[in-house]
Amino acid sequence: MQFDDTVRSRRAILGSAAALAAFAVTRSTVGSADRVAPKPVPTPVRRRIFAEPKAASVRAPRGVQPELFDRAIAALDTHGDRVRRRDRIAIADFDAPSSEHRFQFIDLEQGEVTAMLVAHGSGSDPSHSGMLQRFSNEPNSNATCQGAFVTADYYVGKHGRSQRIVGLDSTNDNARSRAIVIHGAWYANPDMIQSHGMLGRSQGCFAVGEQDLPQVFAMLGEGRMIYAGKA
CATH class of the missing domain: 2.40.440.10 (L,D-transpeptidase catalytic domain-like)
Structure with a gap:
């Protein structure tokens, strides 16, 4: 009788552990599916900044050669x-x-x-x-x-x-x-x-x-x- 009770206790513990494990796996899987993946941080783009083009050559005023x-x-x-x-x-x-x-x-x-x-x-x-x-x-x-x-x-x-x-x-x-x-x-x-x-x-x-x-x-x-x- 004592042996049977011990066996039952062990089986109950193992069953509980298995159930908890299954629940954890299920929750983890559901959480992963529901969770939105973070957007990747964009790599900074290095743009070449060009100086403003030089002004056109100054023209001679009227009357000046x-x-x-x-x-x-x-x-x-x-x-x-x-x-x-x-x-x-x-x-x-x-x-x-x-x-x-x-x-x-x-x-x-x-x-x-x-x-x-x-x-x-x-x-x-x-x-x-x-x-x-x-x-x-x-x-x-x-x-x-x-x-x-x-x-x-x-x-x-x-x-x-x-x-x-x-x-x-x-x-x-x-x-x-x-x-x-x-x-x-x-x-x-x-x-x-x-x-x-x-x-x-x-x-x-x-x-x-x-x-x-x-x-x-x-x-x-x-x-x-x-x-x-x-x-």
């Missing part, structure tokens, strides 16, 4: 580390006669142009025709030199208040030693055109009308570029 303007802008890029103010430039267009307003001050941000008279050197126009015939960088040539310049400091000399400029190219790197500057002069005043049909000549300096000089200084200041040339 495109070839000269393009060369001036190229010079501004070439000498950018020496030209600290890049909002305005000046172009001396020596294709034009001295009777024309060929000293062009260009606001690169607004596209506005202010033009004035400017004389060229006697060595560039020996016959005094009013047209620049040649450039020279040679000392004592009294000629206008071509290329890019940067405006420097002001001083008072024999022409009154004047401004030094520094030549940035091999075609004008003697400008400082030649004392090529910006100054006012009577022979660059507008009345010279009325009486002679042309301006007088400098010794290679950018000579402007005496009344125009303050405005020239205001538009140039220090650290801006002047480009002189012919197309």
Whole structure:
């Protein structure tokens, strides 16, 4: 009797264990089926970020020779580390006669142009025709030199208040030693055109009308570029 009871107890325990195991398996299976699998975390996509395309080349404002303007802008890029103010430039267009307003001050941000008279050197126009015939960088040539310049400091000399400029190219790197500057002069005043049909000549300096000089200084200041040339 005792043996039978023991057997029954063991069978009951085993049966209970089996039932629990079956229940656990069933619950696990049902839970797995019902549970929503988590969404995989997307792998970050590395996108190449391109800089905005450079703006189209600045076009020459009306009245400015495109070839000269393009060369001036190229010079501004070439000498950018020496030209600290890049909002305005000046172009001396020596294709034009001295009777024309060929000293062009260009606001690169607004596209506005202010033009004035400017004389060229006697060595560039020996016959005094009013047209620049040649450039020279040679000392004592009294000629206008071509290329890019940067405006420097002001001083008072024999022409009154004047401004030094520094030549940035091999075609004008003697400008400082030649004392090529910006100054006012009577022979660059507008009345010279009325009486002679042309301006007088400098010794290679950018000579402007005496009344125009303050405005020239205001538009140039220090650290801006002047480009002189012919197309």
